Amino acid sequence: MASIVPRPKRSGEITYQVKWREAGDWQSEKFGDEPSAEQFRLLVEAHGNRWPHGWTRGLGFVEPEEHPGDRALGEYAHAYVDGLNTVDARTQHDYKRDVEKHFLGVPYRDAAGLERRLGGLVHTTADGTEHPPTMCNITQADVNEWVRRQRHAVTDPDDPEKVLRIRASAKSVANRHGLLYVIFQSAVEAEPQLRESNPCKKTGLPRQDDGVDEEMVFLEHTEYARISAELRTLDPNAADLADFLVGTGMRWGEATSLQARDINWTTGKVNVQRAWKRTEANTFELGPPKTRKARRLVALNEDQLTMLRRHVAGLGPHDFIFRGGQGKAWRHSNFYHRKWERALGEAIKKGLTKRPRIHDLRHTHVSWLIAQNISPAAIQRRLGHESITTTIDRYGHLLSNLDDEISAAVANAMRATAPSRGLGLVQPA
Structure with missing residues (x-):
């Protein structure tokens, strides 16, 4: 207030x-x-x-001056994405989708057949009139209002029961805002400068833990065993893949792209050097892992090596280790609908109270490591996170089970460095 x-x-x-x-x-x-x-x-x-729309501190309702080099937001954003040399074609495609659908708004046709957009970024003047977004007319208040709109579903004005865009999660809003931020920052840093400040700099974003349910699902050993048993009844090869995912913490695209040549039987490690990537045409191709540190060696136990020996028997060096029914590499959608969803449904009928995604096997792997007091740094290396900050931010709340060990370590250290009389300090009687 x-x-x-x-x-x-x-x-x-x-x-x-x-x-x-x-x-x-x-x-x-x-x-x-x-x-x-x-x-x-x-x-x-x-x-x-x-701050009210169109209000300038100390001046009141003042409209921003027109800039001679001003450009439409959509045009500038597309040009910015096209100039990104460090991302692949699929990522550029996704960025452009965000520009069209979320920055400019969801397109729909009104009763007169004219195309309009809803829920996008607009500039609102002091009298409440909305104007198409440009790189120079957008204000901090406009961005704040855009964030608010993202948190509500967009429905067809002529048919309120028809949802054009669902309510965005806090994480999705943060991701889209991040893209919007760097686009406006490029305008600030342009030569000549297109605008003096970034309107996204002080945006109040929704908390990413504001939901009732956790986004990540962590399975206990007994809970995963229920799912694994159902998978093994359905398809032993599918069960082996799931066991490998939860036992290594690998991403789906990493594990399913492993080839026979990637296993070093002498060291007992598997070399993660490629992953499946979705292309702009919505197909898949092999490419580098997600990050530079995702190229890594993952240590395997004897049970995992025994399972892999069974799968690579008779394979050539470049053959995929995990294969579907036709001998080809698994596709996520096929595995999910034909194997995972069916096994999960049976496990739920028999008492499982959680509904994990396949990616939750990676989260579960981490929770098992933390329960065994494995250090965050070691977990970072095993998962292939680029920074330990990512590991702590994502799984830090699970580290509470280390509190006793930390307290004991601090107490021991303090005892070892406690001052003695020889230091000339006053001692209690």
Whole structure:
């Protein structure tokens, strides 16, 4: 809630300061009379404790000046994505999809047959009029309003039961905002400079843990055993693949791209050097792993090596280890619908209370390692995370079981370094 604080001056004059919190930071604006301050306070609260649309601090409702080099947001964003040399074609395709569907809004045809867009980024003037987004007219308030719109489903105005775009998760909003941020930052850093500041810099994003259910599912050993047993009844080869995923923590695209030549039988390790990648045409091809550190050696136990020996028998060096019914590499959709979903359904009928995704086998692997007091650094290397920050951010809440070990280690260290009388310090009687 916004509040009004009187500020007396030495001259006896009183100014009125409107204060409120926006994204955790205090914001304020000064007025010469209380009625104006009260009117502004109501505007702030009407905008969800944010700066009103079109308001410039210290100046009031001032429209941004037109920039001679201004460009439409969609045009500039597409050009920016086309110039990214460090991402593959599929990633560029996904970025452009976000530009079209989420930055510019979901397209639909009104009753007159005209194409319009809903839920996208727009510039709203002081009188409430919405204008198409450009690189220079978008304000911080416009971005905040866009974030709010992302958190609501978009429905057809002529048919409210028809959903055009579902409500975005907090993670999806953060990902889209990240892309929008770098696009506007490129305009700030352009030569000549297209705009002076980035309107995404102080956006208040929704918390990513605001849901009732956890996004990740962690299975106990007995819970996974139920699923594995159903898979083994359905298809032993599918069960072997699932066991390998949960036993190594590999990503689906990494495990299913492994070839016979990747196993070093002497060291007992498997070399992760490729992964399946979705192409712009929605097909799959082999490419490098997700990150530089995803190229790694993963140690295997004797049971895993025994299973792999059975699978590679009679294979050539470049043949895939895990194969579907026709002898080809597994596709995620086929495995999920024909094997995983059916086995999971049977396990749920028999008492399983969780519904994990295939990727949750990777999360489960981590939870098992943490339960055995394996260090985050070792987990980072095994999973192929580019940074240990990723490991801590994703799984840090599971490290609470190490609290006793940490407390004991600190206590032992403090005892070892406790001051003695020889240091000349005052000792208790």
